[in-house]
Amino acid sequence: xxxxxxxxxxxxxxxxxxxxxxxxxxxxxxxxxxxxxxxxxxxxxxxxxxxxxxxxxxxxxxxxxxxxxxxxxxxxxxxxxxxxxxxxxxxxxxxxxxxxxxxxxxxxxxxxxxxxxxxxxxxxxxxxxxxxxxxxxxxxxxxxxxxxxxxxxxxxxxxxxxxxxxxxxxxxxxxxxxxxxxxxxxxxxxxxxxxxxxxxxxxxxxxxxxxxxxxxxxxxxxxxxxxxxxxxxxxxxxxxxxxxxxxxxxxxxxxxxxxxxxxxxxxxxxxxxxxxxxxxxxxx
Numbered sequence: 001x002x003x004x005x006x007x008x009x010x011x012x013x014x015x016x017x018x019x020x021x022x023x024x025x026x027x028x029x030x031x032x033x034x035x036x037x038x039x040x041x042x043x044x045x046x047x048x049x050x051x052x053x054x055x056x057x058x059x060x061x062x063x064x065x066x067x068x069x070x071x072x073x074x075x076x077x078x079x080x081x082x083x084x085x086x087x088x089x090x091x092x093x094x095x096x097x098x099x100x101x102x103x104x105x106x107x108x109x110x111x112x113x114x115x116x117x118x119x120x121x122x123x124x125x126x127x128x129x130x131x132x133x134x135x136x137x138x139x140x141x142x143x144x145x146x147x148x149x150x151x152x153x154x155x156x157x158x159x160x161x162x163x164x165x166x167x168x169x170x171x172x173x174x175x176x177x178x179x180x181x182x183x184x185x186x187x188x189x190x191x192x193x194x195x196x197x198x199x200x201x202x203x204x205x206x207x208x209x210x211x212x213x214x215x216x217x218x219x220x221x222x223x224x225x226x227x228x229x230x231x232x233x234x235x236x237x238x239x240x241x242x243x244x245x246x247x248x249x250x251x252x253x254x255x256x257x258x259x260x261x262x263x264x265x266x267x268x269x270x271x272x273x274x275x276x277x278x279x280x281x282x283x284x
Contacts, residue, residue, distance in 0.1 A: 003140065004132050007082040013047035016082050020045065023136075024143050033108060034062050040147045041076040044108075052086040052129060053116040055079030056093075060119065061108040063090065064097045076146045085139050087146065088127035096122050128238040134168065138239055154241040157193055165193075165240060172232035177218060177225040188218050188225070196242060 006019035036043035044059040063073050078087050102118050130139035138155050157165050174185045191207035207220045218225040
């Protein structure tokens with residue numbers, strides 16, 4: 001049974017915990033004040049959908065208390081409910097634990113929206129949020145990689161997952177651009193994934209991605225598109241690796257000449273990218 005199916009069938013918070021434990025294959029688990037505790041990751045779990053910041057606030061109360069007692073703290077923190085999970089390296093939260101201006105409650109259960117608002121500026125750009133219905137596989141891989149590699153590893157974009165990644169890009173990024181022509185999604189998508197955040201990885205694409213400060217701006221001909229909200233954009237790129245890894249060329253490869261061109265195939269909702277022939281990548 002998939003994690004999503006197990007969470008849908010869960011009746012209690014304990015069922016939610018057990019679903020995550022089984023899906024992640026966790027070993028050496030302790031349950032106590034920290035809902036799920038392993039050497040590598042501590043988890044805060046809720047039965048009802050709960051804002052990630054509020055769950056992180058509660059979990060950080062326990063992390064802070066353990067640190068004050070001189071006990072080991074994990075390298076990663078994870079919060080989750082029956083709909084979503086969020087993963088973060090503990091190091092991003094360490095400055096909060098020494099912040100004398102924050103009033104920490106004596107118990108994690110007393111963590112409230114006020115505390116969540118206080119920790120938000122420090123951590124909300126560092127945790128990666130996964131909606132389990134759509135990102136179950138990516139979450140499980142990231143959590144397992146965090147344990148095995150000691151870091152959160154983004155999912156590479158490959159020919160095998162290109163269609164899936166494109167659909168998720170449209171849902172998280174494309175809808176925020178106010179695009180009128182659905183066929184434009186494909187060229188905007190490729191402009192985005194062929195950019196490393198500083199420079200274009202390929203020349204001669206029909207669309208371009210530029211940055212105004214840290215704000216992404218997309219251009220097709222004379223049209224310019226800006227995001228109504230950047231939240232989905234940055235979360236998308238917290239999940240996926242940009243640009244595509246060099247050993248896969250640029251989505252698809254043929255010897256020394258990387259290729260990535262696509263045909264636009266109409267669907268009910270939007271166009272689908274498809275690699276067909278070669279375009280030379282930019283060289284340094």
